[in-house]
Amino acid sequence: MPSAAERTRTLVQSTCSAVLLVPGLNTAGPHQLMPLTRHVGPDGDLFLELPADSPAVRAAPHAEDDELTAVLELTDVAPVSVPHRIRARAWVSGRLTTVPGLSGPGRTTLRLETGKAYIDDLWGAEEVEPDAFRDAAPDPLVGHEAELLQHLHAAHGEQLDALYGLLGERPAHSRAARRSSVVPLALDRYGLRVRLCEDRDRCFDARFEFPGPVHDIGELRHAMHTLFEASAS
Numbered sequence: 001m002p003s004a005a006e007r008t009r010t011l012v013q014s015t016c017s018a019v020l021l022v023p024g025l026n027t028a029g030p031h032q033l034m035p036l037t038r039h040v041g042p043d044g045d046l047f048l049e050l051p052a053d054s055p056a057v058r059a060a061p062h063a064e065d066d067e068l069t070a071v072l073e074l075t076d077v078a079p080v081s082v083p084h085r086i087r088a089r090a091w092v093s094g095r096l097t098t099v100p101g102l103s104g105p106g107r108t109t110l111r112l113e114t115g116k117a118y119i120d121d122l123w124g125a126e127e128v129e130p131d132a133f134r135d136a137a138p139d140p141l142v143g144h145e146a147e148l149l150q151h152l153h154a155a156h157g158e159q160l161d162a163l164y165g166l167l168g169e170r171p172a173h174s175r176a177a178r179r180s181s182v183v184p185l186a187l188d189r190y191g192l193r194v195r196l197c198e199d200r201d202r203c204f205d206a207r208f209e210f211p212g213p214v215h216d217i218g219e220l221r222h223a224m225h226t227l228f229e230a231s232a233s
Contacts, residue, residue: 001123001190002123004119004123005132005133005136006136006139007088007123008090008128009136009138010142012038012090014138016088017034017075018038018072018074019033019072019073020033020034020050020070020071020073020110021033022068022096023069023070024059025056032054032056033050033056035050035072036050036051037049038072041111043134044114044130044131044134044135045114046072046092046111046112047102047109047110047112048072048110049103049104049110050107050110051106051107052103054108056070056096057098057108057110060096060098060110061098068095068096068097069095070093070095071092072092072093073090073091074088074091076089078185078186079145080149080150080184081183082183082197083195084195084203088119089119089120090118090119090121091117092114093116094112094115095113095115096111096112097110098111114130114133114134115130116128117129117130117133122185140189140214140216141189141217145188149185149186149187152184157182159231159232160181160183160184161181161182162232163194163208163228163231164182164196164206165231166208181196182196183196187220189210189213191207191209191210192208192224193205193206210223
């Protein structure tokens with residue numbers, strides 16, 4: 001399974017929504033605190049591009065000695081329609097400073113010098129140390145996951161439904177599951193997670209591990225073909 005640090009890096013480098021929380025500035029319009037772009041530097045620091053008129057941009061140059069602290073809050077929502085669509089939340093805290101010379105017109109880049117991070121997702125809730133965050137790699141499928149899940153949901157409903165046969169007999173859920181479609185919920189290099197619901201209040205998740213971690217779309221196609229073959233046999 002992916003580590004908490006890997007899952008946090010994946011969220012940061014995904015397209016999920018994010019907002020910069022800065023003490024004293026939280027009354028600003030939310031759009032002014034949403035980074036336009038974000039990426040992680042080699043030391044694990046976050047580089048956040050914000051509108052030049054953002055309150056965070058105005059505050060950062062005047063707080064160098066006072067160590068302006070901030071938290072990047074990320075919220076990940078499943079790209080397919082399913083009950084309880086929020087898959088993960090993560091928070092990365094640290095010191096906020098201005099980075100000169102890296103911005104486009106009307107934009108300013110801020111550096112969040114990463115301190116502690118915390119993730120609460122489908123795997124559970126865990127703290128992430130700065131060194132672990134720095135050394136972790138995002139999932140190689142992060143840029144394709146939403147499209148892949150939407151394709152599975154739209155074009156492979158029968159194969160997904162057949163995955164139930166791989167679970168064995170689950171008395172508490174079996175009748176509900178057989179009356180429900182299987183919705184693809186999350187995909188990473190280690191496997192596929194699906195959600196089965198009879199209604200909004202009666203759902204359960206199942207995860208199907210690949211024989212080994214995949215590194216690209218080609219390996220993923222092979223892993224999915226193997227999974228669907230196993231469920232059809």
